Amino acid sequence: MDEAALVRRAQTGDTLAFDELVGLYQRAVFGFVQHLVGSADDAAEVTQEVFVRAWRYLDRFDPARPLKPWLYTIAANRAHSHRRHEQPRETVALDEAGPEPAAPDNPAGDLERHELSCEVRAAIRQLSAQQRDAMVLVELEGMTAVEAAAVMKIEAVTVRQHVFRGKKRLRELLAGYIDGRSSEDH
Amino acid sequence: MRCREVRLWMEEFACDGVDPGREAAFQAHLAACPECAADWQAVTAVDDLLAAYVAPEPPAALLNSTRAAIREAIATPPARAGWFGWLLRPAGVGVGACLLLGVFASGLWLRDRDLRETAAGRPAPTIAALPAEPELPAEPAPVAAPPPEADPVPPAAAPPRVAAARPATARPSTTRQVTGRPSPRPATSRARRASPVRMAAVRPAYRRTVPRPRVVAPPPARRAGEPAARLADSLVVVALAAPRVTSHSSSAFTLRAAGDDAAEPALAERDPRPETAAATAASPREEFGGSGLRVTAAVVESWPTEVAAGGAEAAR
Numbered sequence: 001m002d003e004a005a006l007v008r009r010a011q012t013g014d015t016l017a018f019d020e021l022v023g024l025y026q027r028a029v030f031g032f033v034q035h036l037v038g039s040a041d042d043a044a045e046v047t048q049e050v051f052v053r054a055w056r057y058l059d060r061f062d063p064a065r066p067l068k069p070w071l072y073t074i075a076a077n078r079a080h081s082h083r084r085h086e087q088p089r090e091t092v093a094l095d096e097a098g099p100e101p102a103a104p105d106n107p108a109g110d111l112e113r114h115e116l117s118c119e120v121r122a123a124i125r126q127l128s129a130q131q132r133d134a135m136v137l138v139e140l141e142g143m144t145a146v147e148a149a150a151v152m153k154i155e156a157v158t159v160r161q162h163v164f165r166g167k168k169r170l171r172e173l174l175a176g177y178i179d180g181r182s183s184e185d186h
Numbered sequence: 187m188r189c190r191e192v193r194l195w196m197e198e199f200a201c202d203g204v205d206p207g208r209e210a211a212f213q214a215h216l217a218a219c220p221e222c223a224a225d226w227q228a229v230t231a232v233d234d235l236l237a238a239y240v241a242p243e244p245p246a247a248l249l250n251s252t253r254a255a256i257r258e259a260i261a262t263p264p265a266r267a268g269w270f271g272w273l274l275r276p277a278g279v280g281v282g283a284c285l286l287l288g289v290f291a292s293g294l295w296l297r298d299r300d301l302r303e304t305a306a307g308r309p310a311p312t313i314a315a316l317p318a319e320p321e322l323p324a325e326p327a328p329v330a331a332p333p334p335e336a337d338p339v340p341p342a343a344a345p346p347r348v349a350a351a352r353p354a355t356a357r358p359s360t361t362r363q364v365t366g367r368p369s370p371r372p373a374t375s376r377a378r379r380a381s382p383v384r385m386a387a388v389r390p391a392y393r394r395t396v397p398r399p400r401v402v403a404p405p406p407a408r409r410a411g412e413p414a415a416r417l418a419d420s421l422v423v424v425a426l427a428a429p430r431v432t433s434h435s436s437s438a439f440t441l442r443a444a445g446d447d448a449a450e451p452a453l454a455e456r457d458p459r460p461e462t463a464a465a466t467a468a469s470p471r472e473e474f475g476g477s478g479l480r481v482t483a484a485v486v487e488s489w490p491t492e493v494a495a496g497g498a499e500a501a502r
Contacts, residue, residue, distance in 0.1 A: 015256065015257070015260065018256065019253055019256075022249065022252055022253060022256070023249060026244060026248060026249055026252065027241070027243070027244055028241075030242070030244035030248065031241035031242055031244075034242055040242065040245065043244075044244065044245050044248050044251075047244065047248060047252065048248070048251060048252045048255050051252050051255070051256060052252075052255050052256055052259045055256050055259060055260075056259060113238055113239075113240050114240065116235060116238055116239065117238075117239050117240045117241075117242070120235055120236065120239050121242075138201055139233075139236045140236065140239060140241065144201075144202070145201045145202065157197075159201065160197040160198055160200065160201045160202075161197050163197070163200050163201045164196060164197040164200040164201070164229065167200055167228065167229045167232045167233070168225065168228050168229065170232045170235075171228035171229070171231055171232050172228075174232070174235060177235075178231050178235065
């Protein structure tokens with residue numbers, strides 16, 4: 001069943017249909033939120049809030065439109081609200097999400113990817129809020145600049161600027177990692 | 187091609203990928219411009235890292251806990267629906283109505299405070315605000331004024347403009363009567379200050395509409411046979427017409443009172459009784475010398491009874 005049909009069923013009060021939608025988008029919402037709030041525990045809490053609010057306000061959603069940007073809009077609002085009201089944690093949660101599932105045939109390569117992902121997550125957290133949101137939505141979640149602009153409620157050209165500057169800043173933050181990899185390659 | 191244009195291209199390409207139609211020109215510029223080439227190299231280096239990035243896995247229990255939270259949300263509706271929802275509840279409607287009623291009542295109270303004080307029998311503050319008018323032979327009626335010895339002012343103590351019209355007996359300051367506070371100033375100083383008509387005496391009538399002005403104007407000459415209460419009425423007109431101030435300065439201002447041509451239609455609209463309109467049209471007009479303040483006595487008589495009565499009482 002396609003997404004629009006699931007949304008229409010959920011709008012009539014079908015909780016099973018909404019459960020399917022939760023299963024479809026839970027991972028994406030969690031990944032997006034974790035970039036914004038940092039901690040995996042906080043991200044899980046915010047993700048839960050996102051879907052509860054989505055259920056509560058689902059009747060306002062137009063089923064003809066894609067659900068993912070709408071969920072990301074709720075997630076961005078909840079994550080920023082969470083960051084405002086929560087005390088900053090003292091620990092740097094690089095590994096709070098736990099290691100990504102290792103492929104049994106290439107454990108070394110998977111460990112390297114896990115290390116890389118942790119480095120990238122830590123660097124993304126050091127970006128400004130606008131650059132971080134734009135980078136996560138466009139580069140990690142695969143949205144277009146226009147879709148990300150709708151989520152962030154800014155112009156698409158501004159999203160592009162944030163992505164460009166975010167990438168340049170990430171290059172500076174990950175310079176050690178990138179240069180180390182380059183020297184290993186050579 | 188300028189670097190500024192290429193930079194815009196780079197912002198676009200960093201998001202959406204390199205446009206094939208512009209790729210040749212873009213690469214040609216990068217080959218010629220080391221600065222832009224460095225910027226673009228930074229972007230592509232990060233792209234390689236992001237391509238290998240793996241999103242974090244959510245905790246295994248998150249799916250079930252989310253579904254449980256949704257079930258709980260269905261079972262328990264939200265405690266409150268924000269401000270609008272709260273306002274729509276009966277208690278919210280009651281509180282809102284009380285607030286509106288309070289604001290409306292306080293506005294009315296402030297607006298009519300001077301009228302209520304006059305109706306309660308207090309001396310009209312405005313009657314004493316008038317400098318004394320010249321003695322008129324045809325006016326034997328007693329004017330409400332303190333004994334001459336209570337506030338003696340030699341004519342020379344008054345400002346030159348009013349000195350000619352000031353008799354030997356001066357009336358007390360109006361400001362003191364309005365506020366009810368005893369005057370800390372000596373009688374001579376008080377009489378000197380009483381020579382201009384101090385609009386502080388009638389402040390309640392206009393202070394919410396115009397800045398506080400001062401009128402430097404002698405009273406109109408009393409005509410033969412005119413009762414003393416007419417003066418009180420005239421000054422009440424000044425008070426009530428004060429919101430009609432059209433121009434003023436720091437030391438003096440011009441009033442356009444009820445007798446003014448421009449103000450007459452507005453007055454007739456405000457008080458549409460036939461006798462008012464007729465009296466307004468037929469009445470003579472007097473101008474307070476040089477001040478531009480003109481008062482129509484017939485209009486005065488159409489003001490509410492308590493105002494006229496208060497003025498007459500004060501005059502007596």
